[in-house]
Amino acid sequence: MALDEAIAVARSKNLxxxxxxxxxxEPSAVSIGYFQSMDDEVDTAACDRRGxxxxxRRTGGGAVxxxxxxxLTYSMFLSQSHRLVSADFQESYETLCSGLVSGLRLLGxxxxxxxxxxIVVGGRKVSGNAQTRGLNxxxxxxxxxxKVNPKLMFAVLKVPDEKIRDKMIKSVEERVTSLCAVLGxxxxxxxxxxxxxxxxxxxxxxxxxxxxxxEFEDKxxxxxxxxxxxxxxxxxxx
Amino acid sequence: MxxxxxxxxxxxxxxxxxxxxxxxxxxxxxxxxFFLHPEELIDELEKALEGSKLNESALADRVKAFIKxxxxxxxxxxxxxxxxxxxxxxxxxx
Numbered sequence: 001m002a003l004d005e006a007i008a009v010a011r012s013k014n015l016x017x018x019x020x021x022x023x024x025x026e027p028s029a030v031s032i033g034y035f036q037s038m039d040d041e042v043d044t045a046a047c048d049r050r051g052x053x054x055x056x057r058r059t060g061g062g063a064v065x066x067x068x069x070x071x072l073t074y075s076m077f078l079s080q081s082h083r084l085v086s087a088d089f090q091e092s093y094e095t096l097c098s099g100l101v102s103g104l105r106l107l108g109x110x111x112x113x114x115x116x117x118x119i120v121v122g123g124r125k126v127s128g129n130a131q132t133r134g135l136n137x138x139x140x141x142x143x144x145x146x147k148v149n150p151k152l153m154f155a156v157l158k159v160p161d162e163k164i165r166d167k168m169i170k171s172v173e174e175r176v177t178s179l180c181a182v183l184g185x186x187x188x189x190x191x192x193x194x195x196x197x198x199x200x201x202x203x204x205x206x207x208x209x210x211x212x213x214x215e216f217e218d219k220x221x222x223x224x225x226x227x228x229x230x231x232x233x234x235x236x237x238x
Numbered sequence: 239m240x241x242x243x244x245x246x247x248x249x250x251x252x253x254x255x256x257x258x259x260x261x262x263x264x265x266x267x268x269x270x271x272f273f274l275h276p277e278e279l280i281d282e283l284e285k286a287l288e289g290s291k292l293n294e295s296a297l298a299d300r301v302k303a304f305i306k307x308x309x310x311x312x313x314x315x316x317x318x319x320x321x322x323x324x325x326x327x328x329x330x331x332x
Contacts (some may be wrong), residue, residue: 037269038284041255060313061259062250062271089275089313117250133275193294211255 001055002229003213006140007222011077012135015216018082018210020200022193025066028051029158033061034136035132038236042157044092047156050162054156056235057141059130061117064143065153070178074100075133075141084204085138087133093117096140097129103199104144107192117142143198145178146187182226194234240331243270243321250314256327261292263328268320273313282308292328297321 004019010016029052032041032086041063042054076096078085086092097113102128104111104119111127116121119127130140150172159165179187198206208238228234243253250272257265266287274280286304287289290297304310 033271033279035269035274036271037253037267040269059275060271060273060277089273089311130273132277238267 001058002225003217003221005058005224005228006138007077007136007137008137009220010214010217011079013136016077016211018079018216019075019077019211020197021077022073022196023073023149023191024068024071025053025073026068027051027053028048028066029055029070030063030065031055032063033056033057033059034132035060035238036063037238043156043158044185050156052156054235055229057130059132059139059141061128061130063157064128065170066143066154067147067149070147070149071147072144072189073141073194074196075139078138080136082131082138090115092138093131093140096131096138097127097142099200099203100127100129100142100144100196102200102203103192103196103214104179106195106198107135107179107183107187109179119144121177121182124175126177126179126182127186138193144192145176146189146192148172148176148178150176155176240327240329242326242330244297244319244325244326246272246315246319249316249319252315252319252323254320254323254327256324256331258292258331259295259326263287263290263292263324266324268323272315273311274315275311276308277309279304279310287324291324294321294325296316308329318322 007019030042034238043055047054084095090124094113101111109121111121117129121186127144135156142158149171154169158166240256245251252270255267266284271300291298298318298321302322
């Protein structure tokens with residue numbers, strides 16, 4: 001999360017071009033939306049016991065369990081004046097998600113955008129996305145489920161009532177799917193990343209060039225990690 | 239302290255924690271998986287609602303006016319949903 005904000009800052013200062021980043025969470029972690037309450041959403045004691053991290057995002061939306069081996073996360077950073085960015089948030093979600101949709105279709109997954117901020121296959125969610133804007137930069141990040149484990153998800157997320165834990169697990173199994181489940185085979189992270197890059201290029205009419213984290217981004221990320229994202233003041237502020 | 243939550247039809251979850259005196263809000267916290275842009279405005283919005291009466295339509299107007307004044311965008315919930323949830327929490331408040 002710290003590197004995401006660092007890239008947004010670097011983009012706002014014109015130190016880097018528009019950027020697409022892919023990453024996985026190491027260790028696995030739960031992220032919560034800007035407006036959520038950590039205590040309400042996350043069983044932090046269970047996370048601590050299992051070595052699972054937890055962090056508040058700079059974007060709204062819901063709590064997400066990011067499994068190291070079960071999901072790929074992307075972030076994109078665009079100047080607010082970019083032709084793909086609309087003043088309308090809903091429209092921008094659809095446009096920016098179209099790159100993911102087209103990448104998933106290249107893999108043979110019949111993905112569709114579903115307002116407000118989801119991508120679904122056969123009505124079941126395979127990707128959630130969230131956007132924020134500031135300093136003339138649009139930052140959208142999201143997750144693509146490669147494998148899903150609702151039991152583990154609910155071991156770290158709070159449930160309103162223990163008696164309905166099994167019901168909630170079942171409900172997630174019905175509402176959420178993953179690339180492995182849809183395709184009935186293993187899907188590698190490299191394969192997925194390559195397909196998404198092609199999807200973004202085709203859908204946006206752009207060419208993506210490999211890059212590395214700049215010294216500025218690296219330093220800024222470390223600063224944000226120490227001063228913000230690792231702190232209780234931020235993570236438990238609501 | 240009163241608590242309430244509503245799932246907005248076709249939208250997100252809104253949760254409210256509220257302290258009140260009589261029919262006036264003394265402290266309110268609105269959480270959930272909705273989107274408000276710019277995000278930082280949530281603290282200011284909660285402050286702006288302090289002292290307001292627990293009246294659903296008046297609260298909705300207040301949230302609407304706040305959003306308009308700050309050129310903010312609320313996605314996944316409407317000002318009316320915030321208002322409704324606040325009043326529900328107020329009804330449960332001691």
